[in-house]
Amino acid sequence: MKYVLGIDLGTSAVKVLLVNQEGEIEQEVSKSYPLIHEKSGYSEQNPEEWVNKTLEALKELTESFDGDIDKIEGVSFAGQMHGLVLLDSNQDIIRNAILWNDTRTTKQCQHIYDELGEKKLLAITKNPALEGFTLPKLLWVKENEAENFSKAATFLLPKDYLRFRLTGKIHSEFSDAAGTLLLDVAEQTWSNEMCETFGITKDMCPELVHSGDFVGNLSEETAQVTGLSSSTKVFAGGADNACGAIGSGVLSEGKTMCSIGTSGVVLSYEPSADLDFEGKVHYFNHGKADAFYTMGVTLAAGHSLNWFKDTFAAEESFESLMEGTEEIPIGANGLLFTPYISGERTPHADANVRGSFIGMDSSHTKKDFVRAVMEGITFSLNDSIEIFRENGKTVKSIVSIGGGAKNKAWLQIQADIFNAQIIRLSSEQGPGMGAAMLAAYGSDIFASLDECAQTFLSEKDTFDPIPKNVEKYQNLYQLYRQVYQQTHELSRSLGEFR
Incomplete structure (x- = not known):
């Protein structure tokens, strides 16, 4: 062996x-x-x-x-x-x-x-x-x-x-x-x-x-x-x-990945450098030779959830914190979160904007806040998917990796907000697996990265969008998109007090 x-x-x-x-x-x-x-x-x-x-x-x-x-x-x-x-x-x-x-x-x-x-x-x-x-x-x-x-x-x-x-x-x-x-x-x-x-x-x-x-x-x-x-x-x-893309099998045209780690990424394979997204998303060289990928970034994806846990539930495990969030209705009982706690990159290249909870009242529980954070992170990633679609890309299925792939409720939220099938792999290691695949390919264990992916990667389960949930989230997403426009100047003005 x-x-x-x-x-x-x-x-x-x-x-x-x-x-x-x-x-x-x-x-x-x-x-x-x-x-x-x-x-x-x-x-x-x-x-x-x-x-x-x-x-x-x-x-x-x-x-x-x-x-x-x-x-x-x-x-x-x-x-x-x-x-x-x-x-x-x-x-x-x-x-x-x-x-x-x-x-x-x-x-x-x-x-x-x-x-x-x-x-x-x-x-x-x-x-x-x-x-x-x-x-x-x-x-x-x-x-x-x-x-x-x-x-x-x-x-x-x-x-x-x-x-x-x-x-x-x-x-x-x-x-x-x-x-x-x-x-x-x-x-x-x-x-x-x-x-x-x-x-x-x-x-x-x-x-x-x-x-x-x-x-x-x-x-x-x-x-x-x-x-x-x-x-x-x-x-x-x-x-x-790039390694996350390799470790998720995003090695040919039409493949898309969502990674929720400290930051969040939506990444799609590109066979050439010919497309023009006018700088709305990143355009980088792939880890596969002579290929490229486009990518949108949420600066504080998993970091937003880590921040919430460390600040308000330090003694709880993540499993305990997220338990029961699937029972909270879409929209977290009227609570909306924007994950701009470290500024934002896509679609708002704004280092000064800061996050917010909108719609808080005395009836909200901790589980409502956790659900709102999960939804807000996913809405932010959806901004990138919408840019891809507006520029003619078809996004029907997405491989999800990172912390967001460890929780079934969150995977269903992704399917419903992205309006796409979400695929979870048997291995959720993403970048680390991609690095291992580069080593296996370089060591001549496999003739190509594509051949390596056929051996190393397999689907664990899938999550399909639920039409009634998609409709609700599309309405809520329009409200989410308004928050940046209404708060970015406030965030800038508050900067002198930080």
Whole structure:
């Protein structure tokens, strides 16, 4: 039996999957690490936490593995997108990593538009200038931490830094590089115009490879610490959403995925870079070579539910918190929630808007609030689906992964709000499974990712939309869409009190 490892470097934890050649998860180890919030809107992490926790997870996994270590043939990575890791000429970390959910860079985003113009930016990068992306972070450091910027020899994305520390090799790959605003997405190369316009030397940009490319072996030091073999092959991996697409079988035209993790994502496969969504959704390189995907993002999807639990039900488990929500009627007895607690990305690229509960009265119970949060998150994701449909895409079935796929009531809510069949896979690992599939494909266990998907992935169950529920939700969705228009200026004005 052959094995591969999929390492998913998330925002709150790293998860390592050991998967056999039949697609069965033999072991799973997760290690958490903290976020650093020095100020409102700031979100950072110490990259050494990623390395140390990954090494701990790998060591724990090998110590309990009763098979032949040499049969673990390959390892690959999925990782949180957009984060900025700066290295000096000695390849040492200069400062904490600035993460995808950091919103300090509104001024730098405007500077990008002022210098380049929205039309040219979209033509090159296929994406608007948003606070979460990497180039605005580079410009913020350049403007606010000139000494740190002057030391910078290379920038890396989070999972690329982790891979560097395990192999000693520095690379970036297309699916993650697409989220920097420095990549020419269609041409699959670092953009000379973007770099020259904003004073980023090409030397700072790492060598680009494809997600399935072999990039080296585990270093002797990594092997010694973890118990793995130094002959284990390492493959580049992909952005978490690109790997989520692979791990959900979104590998051909017509396939769509919904992922509800810390953030929420609706992602659809694209065979080319030819479509024009006018920047309303993201357009990134896929982890499958020479393919692409469009994607809408809810910044605080699962995070909204985590926030509610931590604030109002800290002693409860998620299972207890969500128990009985299926008995709460559609509309949570007249309570509506908007999940803008970290700002929003799709369709409102607005770092200043904040969330709200609308319609509270003294009859509402905690279960009403939980149901409203679940519905509000799903309405936000539906905004992206509506953009896809308005631009001619057909969305009839959606693979659901992440936290939103663990609860049957929530899966039915998705089916009814999206008006589409929801598919739950036997494995809900998404990005980690996608990383494992890249390792299996790279190790020549399979001839293609599509062939790998046929072995690794299978449907567990499906949830069909209920017509009467669809009609109710369509009416409620129209009310939901009004909330942003009525509250975004209030949120901006309240900012001075935060």
